[in-house]
Amino acid sequence: MNPVPTPETQFFWDKARAHELWLPMCVDSGRHFFPPRPFSPFTGGAVEWRPASGRARLASFVIVHRAAPGFEERVPYIVALAELEEGPRMLTNLPGAPIDPAALKIGVPLTVTFEERGDMTLPQFCLTNDS
Amino acid sequence: MSDVVIVGAAESARLGVIPDQSAISLATESALSALAEAGLNIADVDGVAGTLSPVDLAFMLGVRPRWLDGTMVGGCSYMLHVRHAAAAIRSGQAEVVVIAHGESGRSRIGAPIFSKEPSNTTGQFELPYGVLGAYSRFTLPAMAYLHKYGLNEADLAKVPVAQSRWASRNPRATRPALLTVDDVLASPLIAWPFHRLECCPVNDGGGALVMTTKARAADLNLRHPPVVVAGSGESCEGPGPAFMEDLTTFRAFRDASAEALRSSNLKHADIDHLMIYDAFAHVPLYGLEDAGFVGKGEAVDFIDSGATSPGGALPLNTNGGGLLYAHTGMYGMFALLEAVRQLQGRAAAQVDKVRTSLVLGVGGMFSAAGAIALCAAG
Numbered sequence: 001m002n003p004v005p006t007p008e009t010q011f012f013w014d015k016a017r018a019h020e021l022w023l024p025m026c027v028d029s030g031r032h033f034f035p036p037r038p039f040s041p042f043t044g045g046a047v048e049w050r051p052a053s054g055r056a057r058l059a060s061f062v063i064v065h066r067a068a069p070g071f072e073e074r075v076p077y078i079v080a081l082a083e084l085e086e087g088p089r090m091l092t093n094l095p096g097a098p099i100d101p102a103a104l105k106i107g108v109p110l111t112v113t114f115e116e117r118g119d120m121t122l123p124q125f126c127l128t129n130d131s
Numbered sequence: 132m133s134d135v136v137i138v139g140a141a142e143s144a145r146l147g148v149i150p151d152q153s154a155i156s157l158a159t160e161s162a163l164s165a166l167a168e169a170g171l172n173i174a175d176v177d178g179v180a181g182t183l184s185p186v187d188l189a190f191m192l193g194v195r196p197r198w199l200d201g202t203m204v205g206g207c208s209y210m211l212h213v214r215h216a217a218a219a220i221r222s223g224q225a226e227v228v229v230i231a232h233g234e235s236g237r238s239r240i241g242a243p244i245f246s247k248e249p250s251n252t253t254g255q256f257e258l259p260y261g262v263l264g265a266y267s268r269f270t271l272p273a274m275a276y277l278h279k280y281g282l283n284e285a286d287l288a289k290v291p292v293a294q295s296r297w298a299s300r301n302p303r304a305t306r307p308a309l310l311t312v313d314d315v316l317a318s319p320l321i322a323w324p325f326h327r328l329e330c331c332p333v334n335d336g337g338g339a340l341v342m343t344t345k346a347r348a349a350d351l352n353l354r355h356p357p358v359v360v361a362g363s364g365e366s367c368e369g370p371g372p373a374f375m376e377d378l379t380t381f382r383a384f385r386d387a388s389a390e391a392l393r394s395s396n397l398k399h400a401d402i403d404h405l406m407i408y409d410a411f412a413h414v415p416l417y418g419l420e421d422a423g424f425v426g427k428g429e430a431v432d433f434i435d436s437g438a439t440s441p442g443g444a445l446p447l448n449t450n451g452g453g454l455l456y457a458h459t460g461m462y463g464m465f466a467l468l469e470a471v472r473q474l475q476g477r478a479a480a481q482v483d484k485v486r487t488s489l490v491l492g493v494g495g496m497f498s499a500a501g502a503i504a505l506c507a508a509g
Contacts, residue, residue, distance in 0.1 A: 001247060001263075003255035035252045035374075060275035060378055063323035068263030079260055079267050079322075081275075081373055089373050091260040101323055106278035122259055 001070065002120045009036050011049055017121045019114045021052040023086055034088035054112035056082035056125050059089055061104055082110050082125040092125040135217040136348045136357035136508060139165030139341030140471040143233070146303055146457050149335040153241025155183055157337030158233025159191050165339040170352035171227060176341075178225030180212035181232060182461055183243075188231055198225035204367065206408060206461040207492030209340075210387075210501025213467065214363035216342050226343060233337035234459035240335075252370045265410065266330050267322045268371060269496035273413040274324065275378035280428035284324040288315035289435050290412040291328045291454050296440045298451025300480035305332045306455040329412035331458035338464040340471070345508075355475040361487070362395025362504035364388060372497050381493070383500035384421035388491055391502035397487060399424055402504075404473050404488040405445055406466040409452040418491050419447070422502075446482045449473060463492040467503065474507045 005013045015022040023032045024047045026040035032050070033041055040047055061080035064071075071077060078094045095113065097104065109128040114121050141164035143149070143157045152160070158181060166172065178198035179189040185199040198219050202211045209230055216228040235242040247263070248254045262268040277283060295310035308314070310328060318327040348357045364387035368375060376382055392398070399422075407418035416430040424445060425433045433439065439447035448454075450469040453462040470488040472478040490503045 001249050001254065001258050003259050004250040005255065006250050009255060035256055060272050060278075062267055062270050062274070062325065063320075064261060064267045065320045065322060066264060066266065068258075068261045068267065071261040074261065076320075076323075077261060079262050079271060081271060081378070091257055091262065091373055093260055106274060117259065120259075 002118050008038055012036050013120065016114060016123050019121065021054055021112045021123050022049045023052045023084070023088060024048070025050045032084070032086035032088055034090065052112070053085045055085040056110040056112070058104065058106055058108045058110055059083040060106065061094070063099060063101060078104070080125070090123060090125070092123070094126060095124050096126050134345050135220045135342060135360045136345050137340055137342050137360060137471055137505070138348050138351060138353055138357050139169035139171070139339070140468050141165040141168055141339055142465070142468055143337035146336040147305060147334050148237050149235070150238045150240060152235070152335070154233045154235040155187055155191055155241055156233065157235065157335065158183055158188060158231040158339065161233065161337035161339035162192055162229045162231040165341045166229065168354045169341045170354070171341060175227045176229050178216060178219060178228035180216060180228060180230045182208045183233060192229070194229070198228065204499035205494030206410065206463045207494035207499055207501040208461060209463040209467055210363070210490060210492040210503050211365050213340065213342065213360060213503050214365055214501065217360045217363065220342060220344055226347060228342045229339060230342070231337070231339040232459070232461065232464035234461055235335045236333045236458070236460035237335045257371050257373060265496060266325060269411050270322050270325050270413070271372045272375060272378040272497065276413060276416065277324070279379050282431055285312050285316065286431045287324055287329060287412050288312045288326070289431055290409070290415055291315055293434045293440050294409070294448050294452045294455050297449045297480050298455035300441070301451050301456060302479060304451040304456050305334060306451070325411060329454070331410045331453045331462070334457045334459050336457055336459045338468050340467060355477060357508045358471050358474045359506040359508050360503065361397065361506040362391045362393070364390025364394065364502040365500065367499040368497060370498060371495070375497055380427070381417050381421050381497045381500065383498070384418055384491060384493070387500040387502040388422035388489070391489060391504045395504035395506070397504055402445070402487050402489045404449065404470065404482055404485045405447045406470050406488065406490040407447060408462055408466055408492040409448055409454050410458065410462065410493070412454065414493060415447065415452070422489065422491055441480065449478060449480050449482060463501070466490050466492060470505050474505055
């Protein structure tokens with residue numbers, strides 16, 4: 001299933017289409033957050049969009065052996081959480097990574113990449129050593 | 132809340148694969164059985180709660196309610212219904228409340244269609260990564276937990292192993308076999324590190340509770356002793372595991388359990404019996420730690436020590452749990468019913484001298500939580 005943007009997330013997806021990762025940041029506290037909201041979840045105050053470094057670390061993962069609909073061709077596949085340098089976490093499939101728990105160490109560095117999915121572009125993260 | 136009691140607690144006659152009964156029929160059958168236990172009739176009921184539409188429940192039962200609760204936050208919704216019903220009964224908004232669960236999780240007879248909304252937070256930022264099933268989404272934080280505490284795949288398997296000591300004593304358990312770690316690890320991989328026996332089955336079934344005032348209960352011809360709703364708590368964190376503040380602890384478990392203990396004036400040492408909603412094997416680990424029964428990272432050792440097994444100091448998931456007893460999709464009702472049965476002395480695997488029980492439920496995937504503290508009457 002492809003994501004359907006809302007007015008509050010359109011900017012994020014537009015940037016993803018240009019292969020850029022941008023995050024909303026709380027102006028008052030300088031903290032980044034995700035998912036996007038038009039106000040800061042920390043203070044209720046103003047938000048600015050900032051480009052992210054694209055650097056992350058592997059926070060957790062599973063290796064899925066029963067496909068979600070549309071993922072039948074991919075099993076087994078990885079579903080992982082990337083913890084961004086700026087703080088928020090995002091899901092990813094670690095494209096290109098070995099499907100092997102022994103090769104996936106929690107904390108290893110990841111780098112943002114982008115996957116074309118129909119008319120949408122999905123941020124993904126790959127093992128930094130592979131890039 | 133000690134003036135509010137549970138006077139009826141019943142499950143559907145059958146549990147498992149029930150292709151000839153709809154979800155609402157499983158709920159209403161359970162409601163009628165629970166009312167019969169309390170010596171009450173439909174005409175006595177003035178409050179209805181459930182995750183199926185409470186309007187449909189009231190209509191099908193023939194109840195003319197003056198109080199409704201359709202709170203739907205996933206499998207712990209029934210803990211929230213108990214909490215809300217206790218407040219309603221105490222304030223005089225209702226006197227006899229039926230909380231009913233019916234789910235055709237396996238056969239999908241008269242079952243609601245799960246809608247996937249591609250524009251909400253989960254639809255935009257989780258589902259595109261192939262996490263449609265609970266087994267690939269609810270399980271996601273577990274590796275962060277195992278890694279943090281130097282644990283591995285075999286440690287996770289100790290959860291169903293311990294619970295199998297209860298399930299093997301329960302004739303209604305879906306998975307009654309006594310298990311070893313090797314058995315668990317030999318079951319098919321669903322989403323590494325989770326094997327089939329670390330993921331709940333999907334069943335059909337129903338269950339219901341009847342609640343009223345202690346004063347009304349004194350006038351009823353009860354089949355089983357009343358159980359006091361001593362305290363409760365509820366909370367939520369975020370729309371999915373990706374959005375937890377910390378992948379190794381669930382804030383809503385911490386907050387809901389703390390409030391249930393505080394509002395019941397019970398301390399950890401006072402709790403004789405514990406139910407923790409276990410859709411997947413890591414959830415009881417989070418629950419034991421987040422509710423404060425053990426320190427962070429200690430839950431596996433605690434379970435492995437036998438403390439939660441028959442004869443242990445803190446019997447946990449004594450029906451076998453959602454992993455081994457049954458799991459219709461929203462298991463919370465069954466956790467509550469097992470706690471009530473233990474307090475009434477009529478559980479399949481009865482624990483000696485249960486006077487207090489804490490029931491901790493999760494809703495969604497580390498999204499919402501509800502906790503209920505129950506005490507034997509008298």
